[in-house]
Amino acid sequence: MNLAVQIDDLSYTHPGAELRALEHVSLTAAAGESIALLGPSGAGKTTLMTLLDGRLRGWRGRAYVLGAPLDPDHPPPRARRPDTGFVFQEFALVEPSSVLRNVLNGRLGRMSRFRAAFWTPAFRDFELARSALADCGIADLAARRVDSLSGGQRQRVAIARCLAQEPRLILADEPVSNLDPARATEILTLLTGAARARGATVIFSSHQPDLARRFADRIVGMRDGKIVFDVAVDDLSEAATAELYRETVIPPGSGLRAVS
Amino acid sequence: MRSRGLGSFAVGAFISGAILWSLLTTEVELSRLLSAGPRIADFLGRMVPPDPTVMNEIMKGSAETLRIAILGSLGAIFFSVPLGMLASETMVSPALFRPVRTLLALIRAVPLILVAMLMVGAVGLGPLPGIIAVAIHATGMLAKFYAEAIDSVSRAPIAALESAGAGPLARLRHAIWPQMAPVIARDTIFRFELNLRESLILGIVGAGGIGFYIQTYVRSFQYDKAASVTLAVIAMVITIEAINVALRRRFA
Numbered sequence A: 001m002n003l004a005v006q007i008d009d010l011s012y013t014h015p016g017a018e019l020r021a022l023e024h025v026s027l028t029a030a031a032g033e034s035i036a037l038l039g040p041s042g043a044g045k046t047t048l049m050t051l052l053d054g055r056l057r058g059w060r061g062r063a064y065v066l067g068a069p070l071d072p073d074h075p076p077p078r079a080r081r082p083d084t085g086f087v088f089q090e091f092a093l094v095e096p097s098s099v100l101r102n103v104l105n106g107r108l109g110r111m112s113r114f115r116a117a118f119w120t121p122a123f124r125d126f127e128l129a130r131s132a133l134a135d136c137g138i139a140d141l142a143a144r145r146v147d148s149l150s151g152g153q154r155q156r157v158a159i160a161r162c163l164a165q166e167p168r169l170i171l172a173d174e175p176v177s178n179l180d181p182a183r184a185t186e187i188l189t190l191l192t193g194a195a196r197a198r199g200a201t202v203i204f205s206s207h208q209p210d211l212a213r214r215f216a217d218r219i220v221g222m223r224d225g226k227i228v229f230d231v232a233v234d235d236l237s238e239a240a241t242a243e244l245y246r247e248t249v250i251p252p253g254s255g256l257r258a259v260s
Numbered sequence B: 001m002r003s004r005g006l007g008s009f010a011v012g013a014f015i016s017g018a019i020l021w022s023l024l025t026t027e028v029e030l031s032r033l034l035s036a037g038p039r040i041a042d043f044l045g046r047m048v049p050p051d052p053t054v055m056n057e058i059m060k061g062s063a064e065t066l067r068i069a070i071l072g073s074l075g076a077i078f079f080s081v082p083l084g085m086l087a088s089e090t091m092v093s094p095a096l097f098r099p100v101r102t103l104l105a106l107i108r109a110v111p112l113i114l115v116a117m118l119m120v121g122a123v124g125l126g127p128l129p130g131i132i133a134v135a136i137h138a139t140g141m142l143a144k145f146y147a148e149a150i151d152s153v154s155r156a157p158i159a160a161l162e163s164a165g166a167g168p169l170a171r172l173r174h175a176i177w178p179q180m181a182p183v184i185a186r187d188t189i190f191r192f193e194l195n196l197r198e199s200l201i202l203g204i205v206g207a208g209g210i211g212f213y214i215q216t217y218v219r220s221f222q223y224d225k226a227a228s229v230t231l232a233v234i235a236m237v238i239t240i241e242a243i244n245v246a247l248r249r250r251f252a
């Protein structure tokens, strides 16, 4: 089987943090698969996806992304970076720049260093940016500055930038967390649809089990840096989700009191 | 409440004390104060009508003031780019940016006219000491503004471009610069306006520009000519203000 992601026994602690953000995490994703990461705040979803994007140093374990090993001590070579696309939880767009420029920024890793630094996108870069904008339904916003957009529109720009990058693995960190239910469905439809059309693998995190069920082939539950379940959508039980999001029980005598 | 009442009493006593001290020790003679009104009126009377024959000097002086402001601002930008980086919280360690910030605050604390006097002492009369003075004085503020512009750049888009495979130069060009440029442009224009306005009087201490003529004409009792130059200065300040308002409307 062709694997997009294959990780084994990953552990990671953020610099300065006391608790491990990831503890002995193992996971595989088949090419073309759509996986949802569920789990309460602080479970380690962002940490895991950031690691897969090659942006964390000093972790332990083994990780292969799109067939190549990740190095815990060095960032991936430039040529491989655009293959993994990341949709950031807080969008991470260049606010004073136009929508089109932000989407073209997704092409920077595919251009020569000279082209990238001196801003001479080729015809093909513009074409890919335009088609990503069209796929995300924001072709008419191309000239607008990002700081004049709504949250839902920004989310579409962030996804368009990721698609223009032509990634084979898409990591989307809570792509619908600050959208109303109708908008959330639209965004996930376009994200998973665009990925399927391009044959790309998707891993997205979410706090909404119903959306995860609808848009993923597989659901991975995380809590306290560990994977607590990893099941096909049809096998996900209500009890497992409830257990995943249960309140933290504070042991008596720990000096902390629960807030009512 | 008690301590607050006491506090305001102390402040009141302090202010009254300061006023009394000024009145009693300055030896303001009542007779001179009473005759000051008519004298000032007489003085102003000798300023009208302003003498329009000094148009040439006005043009020459204003052109020199403009040159001092332009070259002084260029100098300030030249110093502010490196000093702004060294004063930035996000680029260098506290051991470096704290002393640099203190230095900039000290520079800001010295009035331009004082820097100009020192520079006239150092390099002699003419526009050169004016240019150096403007460059030094403006750097105190501009480098601080640049440091703030650097520190206000949000990191997330930089990480996003890195994730997409953009190199350091491309990140600087497409994530950092677009965030900084509007702030840098606005602050530099603002400081240039202040430089132009403040350098109008530099000539009074011999540091070049239109102020030189005001000083010369007042010293030689040619009040009607001094009046023309003063009017020209007022007109220039108003023009600068108007241009600035127009610019701000465009950039805001």
Ligand SMILES: Nc1ncnc2c1ncn2[C@@H]1O[C@H](COP(=O)(O)OP(=O)(O)OP(=O)(O)O)[C@@H](O)[C@H]1O
Residues within 6 Å of the ligand: A014, A015, A016, A017, A019, A020, A021, A039, A040, A041, A042, A043, A044, A045, A046, A047, A048
């Ligand atoms: N930069 C950091 N420095 C120190 N600790 C961090 C940092 N980022 C995350 N952590 C810690 O790592 C753990 C996992 O955080 P992470 O952001 O991966 O959680 P998450 O599942 O994405 O949560 P959320 O649903 O709120 O986005 C948390 O305990 C968090 O406090």
Ligand SMILES: [Mg+2]
Residues within 6 Å of the ligand: A045, A046, A047, A089, A173
């Ligand atoms: Mg997160």
